[in-house]
Amino acid sequence: MAPEVLIDIEKRFEDGRPPLNPLLMKEGKGVVVNLKLPIDSSWTVLFGPSGVGKTTVLRCIAGLDIPQRGVIKFNDTTWLDTDKNYSLPAQNRRLGYLFQEHALFPHLTVQENIIYNLSGFSKTEKTGKLKDMLNLFKIAEIKDRRPVKLSGGEKQRVALARTLIREPRMLLLDEPFSSLDIPTKERLRREIRAMLKDFKIPVILVTHDRIEAITLGDRMAVMSNGAIQQVGSVHEVFSRPVNPDVAKVVGMENVMPGKIVGNKDGLLIVRVKERELTAVDPGGLKEDVVVCIRAEEIILEKGSPLQSSARNRIPAKVTGISHEGVMVRVFLDCGFPLIALITRLSCNELSLSEGAEVLVSIKAPSIHIMS
Amino acid sequence: MNWEPIILTAKLASVVSVILVIIGVPIAYWISFSKWRWKFLIEAVVALPLVLPPTVLGFYILVAISPNNLIGRLWVELFGATLPFSFSGLVIASVFYSLPFAVQPFASSFETVDRRLIEAAWTLGSSKVKTFFTIIIPLSVSGIITGIVLSFAHTLGEFGVVLMVGGNIPGVTRTVSIDIYDNVQALKYSEAASTAFFLLIVSFLILSIVYAVNRKVWSVWPQRF
Missing domain, CATH: 3.40.50.300 (P-loop containing nucleotide triphosphate hydrolases)
Structure with missing residues (x-):
């Protein structure tokens, strides 16, 4: 086992x-x-x-x-x-337990916090382990400071080092x-x-x-x-x-893997299956990303496409409809599966049913890209 | 000024403070961290000397330590001396009398230590005893100093309990406050005045230390923003 x-x-x-x-x-x-x-x-x-x-x-x-x-x-x-x-x-x-507010001991320095109650090692081993931790978490320069003098991020690293040093x-x-x-x-x-x-x-x-x-x-x-x-x-x-x-x-109903294929005017072009979506670039992303779209941020349109400010307009087919109170969950296939949440009124006005052809419209900032 | 009662009183207060640290810290720890539902009863017992007239407390202690009763008899068997009207008897009585002045500051400072720090120490493998000495005590220093100083000062000025349990034996149980009372009774006002003034100054200095140590906590000055 x-x-x-x-x-x-x-x-x-x-x-x-x-x-x-x-x-x-x-x-x-x-x-x-x-x-x-x-x-x-x-x-x-x-x-x-x-x-x-x-x-x-x-x-x-x-x-x-x-x-x-x-x-x-x-x-x-x-x-x-x-x-x-x-x-x-x-x-x-x-x-190892990392507390919400880090729980560093206020009366001890960073270094004393990290080696607190560290037993079972010789003095040289201890010093070596401490040095490794200080380097790994990039806190060597602040080792003699007290927790009060640390920023939130520094506290976090010290707390991690203190926990991880005892394996x-x-x-x-x-x-x-x-x-x-x-x-x-x-x-x-x-x-x-x-x-x-x-x-x-x-x-x-x-x-x-x-x-x-x-x-x-x-x-x-x-x-x-x-x-x-x-x-x-x-x-x-x-x-x-x-x-x-x-x-x-x-x-968040719509979560799918994607690949960044381009970048123009601060906007990212992300490929999901064979479709390309335009999204706002949050910065610092690698090529492989996760694309998230909230169902309620998807707009469905029908009929001849007029001009629109939404960057993403994709033809899709309705594959299923589920009624949830005043809202309707519409399952779509637009080259990849997508779920939209619209009001029952809109659903009736568009006379949506399984197999209907619609146009999916998503604004670029509504597409959340994560690495 | 007659120095004998002053030296005796200082000795009594020092011994009592030391004993109160030894027994007061565990009691305070238990009060702060026990989840026993009847804990409030023990808290009330510890606080009793705050409200009980010293003569009442002194009376019960006198009865308890008399050789006719268990504690007094045990003491005679162990040390071959009786407790009432002795320095040892005075110490026992003063420990009870000053107990809340030590335990309450200790307990309230233990309670203000962030529980998460204690739990963090546990998850780092630190035993409860080690956590107490390496985390709780260092973070309660001001409360511990306050407790020691207050119980010392309180013992310096006690009168009723001393009179009941110790009587007025020069060099053995005759403390400063009894010396002052004696002088007044004998119409020796100038001697009473000098001893009284000495006690006033000492008490003032001691309380100044307490407030100085705790300035951050109990600021006596209006806050400036």
């Missing part, structure tokens, strides 16, 4: 200390999670809206919270078995980018996988940010209503949500 992490837990909130996030109280009773993850160097994104209990799941894995019922096994080692009344203390689970068996990231400003967030998001690739450990990332999920995740576990609704590859979860809950949570 390939090594894997087994997480099967149930944590209720009605008794004891109220949860840290008061939203949880409103949402419901707790979290129920059943998850199996391989122990390799893949990234699993625990995705869901704020207050759904994602952090609670992470805290249970780390041993900071103890669920009322459950089993957690890391390969052959049992970390938690409530039936046997057993819980391995957080100290002995040997995993954890798994890394848990709790909304690691949420406290950063947007440019730093984007830069770190691009760099973090590269910085972590030599450690070859599984990573669980908690986030409610779609872009983080798409760009960082290999696999996605979508949480909603206190439970995991779907586990699958990021592409699979976004393109084929198993239920309306997941569709609502992921919110």
